[in-house]
Amino acid sequence: MKDKIVRIxxxxxxxxxxxxxxxxAAAVALPLLFPLDIDFSVTPPVRGFYDTIQSVPEGSKILLxxxxxxxxxxxxxxxxxxxxxxxxxxxxxxxCTQLWPAGSPLAEAAFEEVALGxxxxxxxxxxxxxxxxEGREVVMVSMGTSIPKTFPTDYHGNRVEDLPIMEGMxxxxxxxxxxxxxxxxxxxxEWILQVVSRFHIPLVSGxxxxxxxxxYPYLQSGQLQGLLxxxxxxxxxxxxxxxxxxxxxxxxxxxxxxxxxxxxxxxGNIAYFTTRKGKKK
Amino acid sequence: MRREVxxxxxxxxxxxxxxxxxxxxxxxxxxxxRVNQWAIIVIAFAYVLGVANIVRVNSQVxxxxxxDWKYKIVLLCGxxxxxxxxxGLGIERGTAFNWVFMNAIYPLQATMFSLLAFFIASxxxxxFRIRTWTAALLGIxxxxxxxxRVPVGEIIWPDFPDFIEWIxxxxxxxxxxxIMIGAALGAISTGLKVLIGLERxxxxxx
Numbered sequence: 001m002k003d004k005i006v007r008i009x010x011x012x013x014x015x016x017x018x019x020x021x022x023x024x025a026a027a028v029a030l031p032l033l034f035p036l037d038i039d040f041s042v043t044p045p046v047r048g049f050y051d052t053i054q055s056v057p058e059g060s061k062i063l064l065x066x067x068x069x070x071x072x073x074x075x076x077x078x079x080x081x082x083x084x085x086x087x088x089x090x091x092x093x094x095x096c097t098q099l100w101p102a103g104s105p106l107a108e109a110a111f112e113e114v115a116l117g118x119x120x121x122x123x124x125x126x127x128x129x130x131x132x133x134e135g136r137e138v139v140m141v142s143m144g145t146s147i148p149k150t151f152p153t154d155y156h157g158n159r160v161e162d163l164p165i166m167e168g169m170x171x172x173x174x175x176x177x178x179x180x181x182x183x184x185x186x187x188x189x190e191w192i193l194q195v196v197s198r199f200h201i202p203l204v205s206g207x208x209x210x211x212x213x214x215x216y217p218y219l220q221s222g223q224l225q226g227l228l229x230x231x232x233x234x235x236x237x238x239x240x241x242x243x244x245x246x247x248x249x250x251x252x253x254x255x256x257x258x259x260x261x262x263x264x265x266x267x268g269n270i271a272y273f274t275t276r277k278g279k280k281k
Numbered sequence: 282m283r284r285e286v287x288x289x290x291x292x293x294x295x296x297x298x299x300x301x302x303x304x305x306x307x308x309x310x311x312x313x314x315r316v317n318q319w320a321i322i323v324i325a326f327a328y329v330l331g332v333a334n335i336v337r338v339n340s341q342v343x344x345x346x347x348x349d350w351k352y353k354i355v356l357l358c359g360x361x362x363x364x365x366x367x368x369g370l371g372i373e374r375g376t377a378f379n380w381v382f383m384n385a386i387y388p389l390q391a392t393m394f395s396l397l398a399f400f401i402a403s404x405x406x407x408x409f410r411i412r413t414w415t416a417a418l419l420g421i422x423x424x425x426x427x428x429x430r431v432p433v434g435e436i437i438w439p440d441f442p443d444f445i446e447w448i449x450x451x452x453x454x455x456x457x458x459x460i461m462i463g464a465a466l467g468a469i470s471t472g473l474k475v476l477i478g479l480e481r482x483x484x485x486x487x
Binding site: 015017020021023024025028038039040041043044069070071072073074102104105108109112133134135136138139141142145146149150155156198209213214216217220232235251252254255256257258259260261262264265267268269272273 | 302310311313314317318320321324325327328372373374379382383386387388389390391393394395398399401402403405406407409410411420424427428430431432433435436442446449450453454457458461
């Protein structure tokens with residue numbers, strides 16, 4: 001009996017990773033098919049993101065910078081769509097830019113789904129997509145002097161000076177807030193270093209879970225007003241905005257898969273210590 | 282002169298942009314903006330160089346049938362296809378470029394990222410072995426944050442999210458801030474060394 005247990009533990013210690021993959025696949029897929037609808041509370045960084053947008057007066061203009069690509073889409077798309085939804089609900093005018101080349105079609109898709117599809121907003125009046133501009137931090141700083149000179153035409157080739165939303169808009173002084181959806185570099189950190197500290201404009205950020213801890217110092221110092229970290233952040237934000245989107249639907253999968261990973265870590269350690277003890281003897 | 286001229290250009294350019302940060306005068310800012318526009322144009326040309334380099338490197342591999350040469354053909358065909366569609370027919374909604382992006386690049390990149398879940402699970406199983414007390418500290422904290430960050434954590438303990446926020450706001454933040462300040466001081470020192478010509482590796486050969 002003892003030998004059998006030792007053999008099982010030795011097997012678990014060297015468990016084939018394909019077995020782990022099967023468990024993870026099931027942990028992700030099954031809750032999507034059979035939702036558990038586990039409720040959750042809203043954390044202060046997410047509350048900060050929501051409240052900051054809520055505090056922007058109706059009719060104001062904000063900058064939405066979509067700095068990500070489809071690689072981080074599962075985490076960032078839910079918060080991107082929800083942010084556009086909250087901005088449209090509040091009748092805030094959106095000036096959108098991208099510092100990642102693959103971000104432009106995603107920004108277009110979000111506007112099409114929410115601004116045009118749900119709220120019947122008018123392009124060029126209620127929102128504009130200025131498109132992608134290479135230059136990273138140089139573009140951020142350049143917009144501090146002149147947005148129309150940095151982006152002379154929008155994503156569709158229109159002269160930005162001819163668009164009603166750009167009337168009287170010169171630089172960051174004419175914007176009330178920056179909403180950044182960030183998949184990496186350039187992203188939130190660069191917006192803080194180059195724009196917030198220099199042009200004193202408030203910033204809220206939605207980012208992938210893996211980089212979120214990096215922004216906590218900026219959150220505590222007040223350089224960042226709110227933070228959505230990964231799909232959990234997106235789910236909490238969806239709860240505040242009052243919708244059930246991809247973020248909330250993904251929470252059950254994330255809960256079960258985290259439990260599975262925890263169990264594997266536990267089993268791995270039990271197997272490791274037991275087999276090591278046996279070897280020592 | 283081959284060494285002095287680049288150092289002088291680097292010093293003047295670096296000094297100019299540092300001064301632009303601290304001198305918010307309109308005339309000065311206007312000049313800085315003009316220089317920024319030049320920088321944006323120069324950076325845009327890097328894309329041309331990048332494309333030329335991809336074509337050159339991959340063509341060589343295909344010609345001598347090196348490792349994975351068949352994939353290089355796919356890469357170059359993709360490059361030519363997207364360039365032709367984008368420049369020839371436009372990039373807006375409803376164009377062929379946008380269709381390929383939304384139906385090929387979009388799912389492919391999202392799939393690549395989602396594979397991380399499997400590799401992270403496998404890596405966590407092997408890496409989080411509690412061999413030392415520091416590994417125990419790392420492993421226990423990682424498990425707590427992992428469980429506390431998902432809704433099921435709240436079922437286990439209703440105050441779990443608050444506890445995780447405390448971990449993020451106190452120990453995590455203290456360590457992160459220390460690393461950031463250290464890295465920033467290092468960056469300032471390296472920047473100054475580059476500006477005054479003590480650090481010349483960017484010129485190559487040294």
